[in-house]
Amino acid sequence: MKTYNQTNFFKHTFCEFTQIDSFNFPVNTNYKSKSESMYFYTKEGVYRKSNHWGRVANCRWKLIFIIIYHKQNAIINLVAFFNSIYFLLKTYNQTNFFKHTFCEFQQVDDFEFPENTNYKSKSESMYFYTEEGVYRKSNHWGRVANCRWKIIANKNYKNQQIAIGFAKWNDFYPINSTEKNFFIEVNFEEKTAKIKPIKEKKSKYLFSFSEAQKRIKQITHLFKDDKWASYFNEDIESLRMNIISQFINTEKSLQEIKRSFK
Structure with a gap:
């Protein structure tokens, strides 16, 4: 997992902040955004004072609140604190899983592709999407366009044989990134x-x-x-x-x- 601090916590991260009522922001806070959100850094984490949570720029920051918080009451600035980030790269789905990714598909033998499959490539590979992931039916694995997709195959699998593999969305990882994953x-x-x-x-x-x-x-x-x-x-x-x-x-x-x- 990547280590986060005040220099990178705001780059494509997911986090759950816990609301607190006992912190007063110093006069010279560390950072104030264009939307008036304030940030104060400590060794343990960061305090954030803001009236908007959820989608924050390229991040997803949820607020675990103590009092009842209504969106209509957006004038209220809630102060929250976090000391850990649970972020595993980007989130993949049917719109981006084929863009420079590494993945290990697990071969499955008990899935039949519907007649109206979601996508069929020029090389005749077929794809069917679910909420959890994607099924792929193909006779070529390894280097697939700009991706590296392996298949964890059964013992009787032979190269260039048509096989069906399944991968969850969280099994995809970027290969054009400097992240150490x-x-x-x-x-x-x-x-x-x-x-x-x-x-x-x-x-x-x-x-x-x-x-x-x-x-x-x-x-x-x-x-x-x-x-x-x-x-x-x-x-x-x-x-x-x-x-x-x-x-x-x-x-x-x-x-x-x-x-x-x-």
């Missing part, structure tokens, strides 16, 4: 590395999609080529595991890590 999963037995989205708080080192892609290429080279290991006095399998394990859990470059083993 991906980790790298390595299988040392199969000598493979995959980019995985972080779906909940875990002790994983995170990268942006482009950063993860670059590291995947370097890891693939470490698996396929053994020449680089001739400069080290260590068993190649052990060396490879130690170097890659560090590489996916730090922002250090591969060269820095290699040097530390000499």
